[in-house]
Amino acid sequence: MHDLSRTVSSNETLKQIEDLLPERTYLVGGCIRDMLLGRVPLDFDLVTYAPVTDLAGSIAERLGSRPFWMDERRGVMRIALKSSGASIDLSAPKGLSIEEDLRARDLTINAMAYDISRHRLIDPLDGLHDLSRGMIRIVSEENLLNDPLRSLRAIRFSVTLNFAVHEESSRMIRRHAGRLGGVSGERIKQEFVQALRSVHGADFFRLLTWNALVPILFAPYFPGRDHGDDRQHSLLLSVIPPCQELDGIVYACDALMPGCSGLLAQETENGVQRGALLRLAAFLLGLEDLRSWDLQSRESGISTRERSMEDRAVDFCSSLRFSTRSARMIRSLLGREKRTQRFLAQQDPSSLDIHRFCEDTAEQLPEAFLLSLSRAHTQETLPRQTVARAWEYYRTTYQEHKKNPLISGSDVIVVLGTGAGPEVGKWLRTVEEARARGVVRTRGEAMKFLRRHIG
Numbered sequence: 001m002h003d004l005s006r007t008v009s010s011n012e013t014l015k016q017i018e019d020l021l022p023e024r025t026y027l028v029g030g031c032i033r034d035m036l037l038g039r040v041p042l043d044f045d046l047v048t049y050a051p052v053t054d055l056a057g058s059i060a061e062r063l064g065s066r067p068f069w070m071d072e073r074r075g076v077m078r079i080a081l082k083s084s085g086a087s088i089d090l091s092a093p094k095g096l097s098i099e100e101d102l103r104a105r106d107l108t109i110n111a112m113a114y115d116i117s118r119h120r121l122i123d124p125l126d127g128l129h130d131l132s133r134g135m136i137r138i139v140s141e142e143n144l145l146n147d148p149l150r151s152l153r154a155i156r157f158s159v160t161l162n163f164a165v166h167e168e169s170s171r172m173i174r175r176h177a178g179r180l181g182g183v184s185g186e187r188i189k190q191e192f193v194q195a196l197r198s199v200h201g202a203d204f205f206r207l208l209t210w211n212a213l214v215p216i217l218f219a220p221y222f223p224g225r226d227h228g229d230d231r232q233h234s235l236l237l238s239v240i241p242p243c244q245e246l247d248g249i250v251y252a253c254d255a256l257m258p259g260c261s262g263l264l265a266q267e268t269e270n271g272v273q274r275g276a277l278l279r280l281a282a283f284l285l286g287l288e289d290l291r292s293w294d295l296q297s298r299e300s301g302i303s304t305r306e307r308s309m310e311d312r313a314v315d316f317c318s319s320l321r322f323s324t325r326s327a328r329m330i331r332s333l334l335g336r337e338k339r340t341q342r343f344l345a346q347q348d349p350s351s352l353d354i355h356r357f358c359e360d361t362a363e364q365l366p367e368a369f370l371l372s373l374s375r376a377h378t379q380e381t382l383p384r385q386t387v388a389r390a391w392e393y394y395r396t397t398y399q400e401h402k403k404n405p406l407i408s409g410s411d412v413i414v415v416l417g418t419g420a421g422p423e424v425g426k427w428l429r430t431v432e433e434a435r436a437r438g439v440v441r442t443r444g445e446a447m448k449f450l451r452r453h454i455g
Contacts, residue, residue: 005119007035013044013086017059018116024049026098026113026122033109036131037161042086047093047101047113052077056090099124106150107157108137130166137166144172148179149187155207156195165207173211180216188217189320196276199251202243205283209235220312220319221287239286246282246374250275253370256384257391260366269323277326278367281333282374284313288334310335333367336360340372343390344383354390355436358398359429365394397436406446407431415450427454 008014008027025048031041048055056067056077063081067090070078076091093101098113099122105111108127115122130137136158144150151173158165165173180188195204208214209232215222222231253260264275288309307315310331317327343349343357361368369387405428412424430453431446440446 002036002038004032004036004114004121008114008116008119011035011040013063013081013084013088014116017062017088020055020058020062021046021116022048022050022055023117024098025055025117026115028098028102028113029105029110032112032114032121033127033131036112036128042084044086044088046088046090047098048090049093052090052092059088059090098122103139104143105139106143106147106153108139109135109157109163111139134161134163135166136161136163136169138169138172141172141176144176145179148176149183149191151176151180151211151213152183152188152191155204155211155213156191158207159195159200159204160198162200165211170211173213177212177216180213181219185320189322190271192280192320193272193276196279197273199247201276201279202240202247204279205243206236206240209240218284218287218316220315221284221291234290235286239283239290242286242374243279243282246279246370249370249373250278253366256388257366257369259395260370260391263366268326268329272322272326274329274367277330278333278370281313281330281367282371284316284330285334285337285371285375288312329364329367333364333371336364336368337371337375340368341375344369344372344386346386349386349390350437351393352433352437354393355398355433357390358394365391401432401435405432406435406440406443407450411447412450415447415454 009018014027025046027044028047029045031044034041046055052075053067056079060067060079063079064083065079065081067077067079070076070089074091076089079088079090081087094104095101098115102111102113102122102124108125108130110127111123111125112127113122114120121128125139136154138144138150138154154165154169154173157163192204195201198204205214208217212232214235215231249256250261250264253264264273264278266274268274268277313334314327314331317330322330339357339360343353346353349357358365369391373384373387407428409420409424409428412427413420416423416427427450431440431450434440434449435446440449
């Protein structure tokens with residue numbers, strides 16, 4: 001573990017305000033954990049026995065910012081620092097002593113404090129020991145019952161830190177799995193997106209499965225079914241492996257598709273990366289497969305009133321309060337998966353085939369390829385050459401053609417001799433397909449092609 005006193009004293013943000021902090025003011029929680037692990041925290045939590053509003057005002061004035069209530073009911077104020085992207089949260093203690101405050105927290109590794117004036121670590125729950133051995137341990141069963149989201153937080157930290165969940169904590173989570181059903185979708189979503197940003201995103205689904213949380217969190221996919229060992233085994237054997245395969249492919253995606261990782265890091269909404277949505281889509285697709293097998297084994301057809309796979313995905317995303325854009329991306333990705341498989345099954349797709357696939361998948365082409373590759377049965381069957389060729393076409397020729405079309409809608413209207421309408425779009429697509437085939441290369445050739453075919 002890193003020297004905490006030295007790390008605190010050398011932190012640039014804390015050095016600027018250290019003289020403002022009165023006695024009985026403590027750094028707590030995640031920033032202590034991160035500094036002990038050698039990470040540089042951007043978010044600092046301070047618990048103080050001084051008036052929160054007064055201290056927040058002094059700190060904000062020193063740092064050229066303004067405090068605001070983060071949670072007025074719980075007495076939490078925040079100071080955001082635009083220059084560094086850091087934030088400082090100040091709150092009153094949840095008890096008569098700092099030790100009592102720490103015992104009310106979620107995990108032992110988050111239940112440590114640093115007394116700034118006395119330069120000492122306060123660790124009543126042995127969090128430092130758990131941190132040193134890579135262990136996630138829930139503080140107490142009572143704390144878990146007070147806030148059932150703590151079971152999901154334990155799993156999220158297990159994934160992001162690559163730590164093991166303590167056996168007794170895992171038993172607690174399974175005992176009280178059903179209580180997560182009463183937690184708001186917004187809070188659950190935050191744990192999902194943080195876990196799925198990790199390179200070990202598939203472990204999130206594996207741990208949810210192992211701790212009996214999948215039927216609770218993904219309830220629409222398990223209507224009136226047995227949620228016992230057989231269900232858990234099916235998930236571990238058939239749904240989790242493609243998600244693990246996806247993690248490996250995503251990790252090395254730039255070798256196959258240069259620049260792909262940068263696209264996956266883009267956000268569809270605040271804090272939600274495209275890569276996280278891809279991992280979620282892979283798991284939802286696995287649940288759909290499992291659901292289809294169940295229906296077949298029961299010799300039961302799908303009702304005409306049954307919602308589609310895409311609609312179920314949107315319902316799930318809406319229940320967790322994902323944005324419309326995020327939900328739409330998952331819906332489109334699931335809906336295009338069979339189209340992608342058919343494309344990759346071609347022996348030698350033509351330039352026109354690749355162009356049409358790019359048009360069909362739009363900006364989701366990298367996710368579509370990665371998802372399909374993760375679901376192939378063996379490495380030998382992965383059509384990586386087709387992916388590499390299509391990706392190169394997409395990022396060069398296709399993007400150039402989209403930015404610089406040979407003709408415009410106005411050109412088509414002039415040749416047609418009519419007003420705007422669906423025919424205009426159809427002829428624009430026809431000309432671009434002719435361009436993809438190499439039939440036309442210049443604006444003049446495109447106009448001749450248009451007049452010849454319309455006339």
